[in-house]
Amino acid sequence: MSAPASPGAPEPLPASPVFVDPVAIDPARPHDGVDLAADGIVVDGLRRSFGGVHAVRAMTFHAKPGRVTGLIGPNGAGKTTLMLMLASLLAPDAGAIRVAGADPVRDPRAVRRAMGWMPDVLGTWRTLSPRQILVTVGRLHGLPERVARDRADELIVQARLEELANRPSRVLSRGQQQRLGLARALVHRPRVLLLDEPAAGLDPTSRLELRELLRGFATAGGTVLISSHDLSELDEIAQDAVFVDRGEVVGGERLVLARQAAREWRVRALDPRALSYQLASIGVAFDRVRLEGDVALIALDREEHAADLLQRLVAAGVPIVHFAPAVGDIERTYLGLAGGRR
Numbered sequence: 001m002s003a004p005a006s007p008g009a010p011e012p013l014p015a016s017p018v019f020v021d022p023v024a025i026d027p028a029r030p031h032d033g034v035d036l037a038a039d040g041i042v043v044d045g046l047r048r049s050f051g052g053v054h055a056v057r058a059m060t061f062h063a064k065p066g067r068v069t070g071l072i073g074p075n076g077a078g079k080t081t082l083m084l085m086l087a088s089l090l091a092p093d094a095g096a097i098r099v100a101g102a103d104p105v106r107d108p109r110a111v112r113r114a115m116g117w118m119p120d121v122l123g124t125w126r127t128l129s130p131r132q133i134l135v136t137v138g139r140l141h142g143l144p145e146r147v148a149r150d151r152a153d154e155l156i157v158q159a160r161l162e163e164l165a166n167r168p169s170r171v172l173s174r175g176q177q178q179r180l181g182l183a184r185a186l187v188h189r190p191r192v193l194l195l196d197e198p199a200a201g202l203d204p205t206s207r208l209e210l211r212e213l214l215r216g217f218a219t220a221g222g223t224v225l226i227s228s229h230d231l232s233e234l235d236e237i238a239q240d241a242v243f244v245d246r247g248e249v250v251g252g253e254r255l256v257l258a259r260q261a262a263r264e265w266r267v268r269a270l271d272p273r274a275l276s277y278q279l280a281s282i283g284v285a286f287d288r289v290r291l292e293g294d295v296a297l298i299a300l301d302r303e304e305h306a307a308d309l310l311q312r313l314v315a316a317g318v319p320i321v322h323f324a325p326a327v328g329d330i331e332r333t334y335l336g337l338a339g340g341r342r
């Protein structure tokens, strides 16, 4: 447990994401691995095929309340199929799901009450205005007319859609549609949020607002599962990560190796020539260094090597102005997994 920060102390660095490892679960007693009675999203031995295509073949993980969990995987890995099953829109062939304790197969209404879902495209209702859409969704969730209207007004302000609130939603830009999609997912104050590429098309301000909203939602005890290919965004937002590939959650040795894959460090010096010279004289192999203008990208296996290199460069008098990992943990692991698969 970390010690409480003393007053005036600098903010602690965010902890690295926790990588969900299904192999840590005893295969002889799979039900000991995830507790179906736990809150949040619990997925146990989930399977779904389309004819001969095994879209989801063995998924087990727990997205915990109070945390933002990233769902990461290449095209065709089974993310959308999984999300459709979580949202009670597709029946699994085998396995179990609980969303805030509810089973989407037996009690889809309870799941829809507990969950807000933001698919990657807003979908139909293009002739309705954002206000009409939010009121209608509120009414579908059983909110009384007055409450649905007030909630719609509140969300329109939060989504900064005031000027477009009464225009047909087809005139909304991609980013505005995304903001409306998120507002729609939040109408009934769900405890669980399921988001597919929520940051796509968002401008930098809207991305910051999204991050704050999701962190606030999780801090208040909500569960967030985000599927995205935007790994740098996920590195900013997610505390936990579930990697999927070919219908399975990736774990065990493959995940450990991917997490140990070399990571590029971005290094910039006021004098780039002095930097190049010292890298060569320290003995950093040429194939470990890429130059992008004045910036050197150096592949290093361990953080200790980065610390050692920085110390040597500074001791040699190189005027370093930037020395940091070029990618976050999630992106590095994904690239490690993709590298191992090629």
Ligand SMILES: Nc1ncnc2c1ncn2[C@@H]1O[C@H](COP(=O)(O)OP(=O)(O)OP(=O)(O)O)[C@@H](O)[C@H]1O
Residues within 6 Å of the ligand: 050, 053, 054, 055, 073, 074, 075, 076, 077, 078, 079, 080, 081, 082
């Ligand atoms: N309705 C369907 N009928 C047949 N095959 C399907 C169907 N839905 C998905 N699949 C197949 O299942 C696999 C998983 O697809 P899915 O859409 O879940 O992947 P994904 O991880 O969401 O991919 P992406 O990142 O490209 O969105 C793919 O091979 C896909 O072709």
